[in-house]
Amino acid sequence: MLKRLDRSDLEKLLSALATGYRLLTPQRLADGTRLLRPHGEGALALQGEPVQRKPTEAFFPQHDPLLRIGEQGEVTTCDPPVRPVALFGLNAADLGCIAFIDRFFADPPADDHYLARRKDALLVGLTGFSGPGGDVLPPANGMCDLELLAFGQNWLGVPWTPRGEALLEGFPDGEQAEVEELLESARTRGNPAQDLLEKAAGLVASEVVPDDFWREVGDRCILCSGCNLACPTCTCFCVEDRQEQAVTLRSRVWDSCQFDAFMREASGHNPLGTEALRTRRRIHHKLAADVTRWGEFGCLLCGRCDRVCPTGIGIQAVAAEILARFGP
Amino acid sequence: MPPRSSPTKTQSIYAPRPCRLLSVTDLTPQEKLFRLQLNDGSDLGHRPGQFVQVSVPGLTEAPISVASSPDRHGFFDLGIRRAGRLTTALHALQPGAQLGVRGPFGRPFQLETLTGKDLLLIAGGCGLAPLRSLLQYCEDHRNRFGVLHLLYGARSPADLMFKEDLHDWQKGACFNCRVTVDHSPADGCYDGATGLVTGLLDDLDLVPGRTVAVLVGPPPMYRPLLDALEHKGIAKESIMLSLERMMRCGIGKCGHCSIEHLLCCQDGPVFWLPEIEHLRGAL
Ligand SMILES: Cc1cc2nc3c(=O)[nH]c(=O)nc-3n(C[C@H](O)[C@H](O)[C@H](O)COP(=O)(O)OP(=O)(O)OC[C@H]3O[C@@H](n4cnc5c(N)ncnc54)[C@H](O)[C@@H]3O)c2cc1C
Ligand code: SF4
Ligand code: SF4
Numbered sequence: 157m158l159k160r161l162d163r164s165d166l167e168k169l170l171s172a173l174a175t176g177y178r179l180l181t182p183q184r185l186a187d188g189t190r191l192l193r194p195h196g197e198g199a200l201a202l203q204g205e206p207v208q209r210k211p212t213e214a215f216f217p218q219h220d221p222l223l224r225i226g227e228q229g230e231v232t233t234c235d236p237p238v239r240p241v242a243l244f245g246l247n248a249a250d251l252g253c254i255a256f257i258d259r260f261f262a263d264p265p266a267d268d269h270y271l272a273r274r275k276d277a278l279l280v281g282l283t284g285f286s287g288p289g290g291d292v293l294p295p296a297n298g299m300c301d302l303e304l305l306a307f308g309q310n311w312l313g314v315p316w317t318p319r320g321e322a323l324l325e326g327f328p329d330g331e332q333a334e335v336e337e338l339l340e341s342a343r344t345r346g347n348p349a350q351d352l353l354e355k356a357a358g359l360v361a362s363e364v365v366p367d368d369f370w371r372e373v374g375d376r377c378i379l380c381s382g383c384n385l386a387c388p389t390c391t392c393f394c395v396e397d398r399q400e401q402a403v404t405l406r407s408r409v410w411d412s413c414q415f416d417a418f419m420r421e422a423s424g425h426n427p428l429g430t431e432a433l434r435t436r437r438r439i440h441h442k443l444a445a446d447v448t449r450w451g452e453f454g455c456l457l458c459g460r461c462d463r464v465c466p467t468g469i470g471i472q473a474v475a476a477e478i479l480a481r482f483g484p
Numbered sequence: 485m486p487p488r489s490s491p492t493k494t495q496s497i498y499a500p501r502p503c504r505l506l507s508v509t510d511l512t513p514q515e516k517l518f519r520l521q522l523n524d525g526s527d528l529g530h531r532p533g534q535f536v537q538v539s540v541p542g543l544t545e546a547p548i549s550v551a552s553s554p555d556r557h558g559f560f561d562l563g564i565r566r567a568g569r570l571t572t573a574l575h576a577l578q579p580g581a582q583l584g585v586r587g588p589f590g591r592p593f594q595l596e597t598l599t600g601k602d603l604l605l606i607a608g609g610c611g612l613a614p615l616r617s618l619l620q621y622c623e624d625h626r627n628r629f630g631v632l633h634l635l636y637g638a639r640s641p642a643d644l645m646f647k648e649d650l651h652d653w654q655k656g657a658c659f660n661c662r663v664t665v666d667h668s669p670a671d672g673c674y675d676g677a678t679g680l681v682t683g684l685l686d687d688l689d690l691v692p693g694r695t696v697a698v699l700v701g702p703p704p705m706y707r708p709l710l711d712a713l714e715h716k717g718i719a720k721e722s723i724m725l726s727l728e729r730m731m732r733c734g735i736g737k738c739g740h741c742s743i744e745h746l747l748c749c750q751d752g753p754v755f756w757l758p759e760i761e762h763l764r765g766a767l
Contacts (some may be wrong), residue, residue: 222498225541229582233496265735268496393740394545395732404541406498408732411739419730419740422567425703427729427743427765436764445745 157321159313160330161304170195170244172323177242177278180214182207183389192243202245202306205288206459210388212257214241215274218385219483220393220408223267227402233269240276251299253280253388259316259450260325260391278319280304284311284338292342305335349472350425356475357443357453360481369413369481373474376467379411383438383470386460392418413437439474492495497735499583500539506559509578511645513612516575517551520564520583528560530588532595532617533754537734538562539584547731547749550588551613557560563613589734590753593618593698593724601696602630604688604718605659606709606733608637608681608701612645614726614753615700619649623658630694634659636688637681637701638659639666641674681705682712692717699725706767710757723757728767 161169173179173197182190182196192205192214223236246254261270281296284305296303302313302320312330315321359365384390393408411418414434420426428434446454455471462470502523509517516736528536530550552561564702566575577583603622607615622632634653638644644663653661662684664677677684681701697718698710706725713723729748732738741748744763746755760766 223496225539225584226501229502229541231499231502231584233499261737263736265497267735267737269498336706391737392730394738396739397540397542397544406541408738413739419729421704421730422571433688440744441742444741446681455614 157315157329158159158330158332159315159324160334161308161311161313161327165327166304169313169323170400173242173244173278173280176239178237178239179242179244182245182282192245193358199303202282203286203288203290206247206250207245210253210386210458210460211243211246212254212388214243215254215270215460216257216391218410220269222395222406222408225404225406233435236273241273242276242278242280243271244280245282245285245286246279246296246300248281248283248294248296249456249458251279251296252387254279255299256288256450256454256456257391258390264411269286272309278323282334283307283342292338292345294338294342294345294347305338307338310334339367347457352472352475352479353443353453353455353457355483356478357447359478360440361444361447364482365436365478367436369428369433370436373469373477374433374435376469377414377431377435379414379416380430380466381414382464382466383461384412384414385410386464388458388460389442389454389456413441435469435474442471443475487763494586498586498733500537500545500586503583503585505574505577505579505581505583508577511563511647512643514643515563515565515645517646518564518574518577519559520562520585521559522585523582525558527554527557528585530554530560530617531592531619533592533614534588534590534617535614535734535753536562536585536587536589538564538570538574539586539732540570540573543573545586545732545734546570547589547728547734549614549617549726549753553617553624555624556620558757561616563610563616565610580659586733589754591751592747593754595621598696598698599628600630602632602691602694603697604633604635604690604713606635606681606697606699606737608703608705609639609643610645611702611705611726612636616646616649618698619653620658626658632659633688633690634661635664635681635684635688636662637664637666637684637705640666641676654726680708685712685716688716690716690718692719693724695722697723697724700737703767710767712764720757720761723742724754725757726753727755727760728753 179195180192181195182201183193184201190201190204192207223233261267281298281300281303283293283295284307286306287293298316301317303314312335313324315324392411394411396407396409398405419428442454462472503520506519511517535547535549538548539545548562551563566572637722653659668674668678727748731740731741734749736747736750743766
């Protein structure tokens, strides 16, 4: 069941979403970047570079209250908001990142706190000619409830789940043929960054990258933690208690493996005691350890860490350097 | 108002279960033994080698190994060193105090593979606390095992944990128990062995093919011990060790305890040596 939506259909779809969900849509900020914000707060920006801030924060926020402990030790969990969230306008990389952490948090023992937020949430992919300057984006491959492929002044609606199907009901039928050219161009484009990542991952996993390299790259790191905080597949957290009168609010807060204290133990022992070890961990974890543990890369090439790192050692920059220096 | 015995409306994996402090005993100047009971009276349901997350409101949580056998019913023991804010707060508690625990978590000592074997049980420092759950289990099921060697090393006589237990283990027939301290003070009150725990292995009679070694101690203890065990002919496949790392959640989510692709809290803390020896930062 494919549907063809024009601009007024799209508005209809958005209002339907806004009644059932806390709807977040991509909007342009004054500095020219795009951000997912509550629908209606600003003008829609359906075309352009990826949104700032990781969309995974809708399910795993930076400061995430877990539970309250009362004066007598009684525990109450912090429940998710009653209205589930709908994220509109996600590209394939961000959808891949959400799928990655969905699997991570659902892995037994399941993180009930994450799943409670995620369970009723809705994901709308936006692909087709909606990249920067109208560039074609890779397809979502089913990682969302419904996908909108932008072409011309229209969108082809592709439902991937029963909920997506219900939302598209009533719109005029569309034809696969209309987007054949688009899909073909997305298919044949190839992804040089993916290529680079895979080759670098092979070198990292086979331990041909020497410690001197990690020391050199680590020396450039200023421990700002931006790479981790920006990354949609980074899930590390620390735990914080705040007390107000006799009630304790226990929350989890994003943490960064680039910090010296990340693994430091009470004894003083620190398995990640140098910037070289921590930089290696950041890259090795995503390109090698995640592959061993989960069978997939922990990097979906969303591009955020390379954009945010003030010293130019985001994952693609480091991968390129590894390939240039230790590749064939 | 009496403390409520069960959490209100929650079974979240992050919710501590309420428990009561039954007694506190000094073990060393830095370590105390805490005996606890879940408020609902049930057993903790742990296996030797597992740990709990002890919750102190305002100070978050700390992972602590269970120091008693699951077959000693109605309570569970924790041997806790005063290391920082949370453990200092625990040391100030009096019997009757309310606490919270989550767990038990982690992969325990694999009792099935230990059955029928000679065991070489080696603890360093604080490591005797986690090992004690297995030692008590061995005592309670003595006929399941062959010869049981217990080697324990601490920094000084004052640092020896579980002195009463050690006394019983040395006097009793269950274990071939040897104890050493790195340095003994000049006051002459200590008449036991001195030197590193590795030294206790030198003249120990072992049958390598029948022996499984279990190691629990601080990170610097492992390398020299592994060399000494190799010297004694103990195969790597017969060596189990417990690795402790910084942990926040205990359930494989917070990321702090990772060693390459492994997570100490889920895949460990107890590992077989071949599982981890090749991993950067493991030993
Ligand atoms: C599986 C496991 C079992 C343990 N069993 C015992 C035990 O039986 N007895 C015992 O005395 N200690 C044990 N520890 C160590 C104990 O958890 C730390 O000493 C304790 O967390 C220190 O907390 P603190 O707040 O008092 O110290 P702080 O000075 O506040 O410590 C600094 C911070 O680092 C964290 N931290 C520091 N070191 C560790 C560490 N090794 N593991 C986890 N978090 C750490 C703490 O959470 C704390 O917030 C165990 C650790 C692990 C991982
Ligand atoms: S590009 Fe960087 S921020 Fe994006 S998923 Fe990969 S590692 Fe994370
Ligand atoms: S963003 Fe760059 S400088 Fe900042 S912590 Fe990450 S690697 Fe280091």
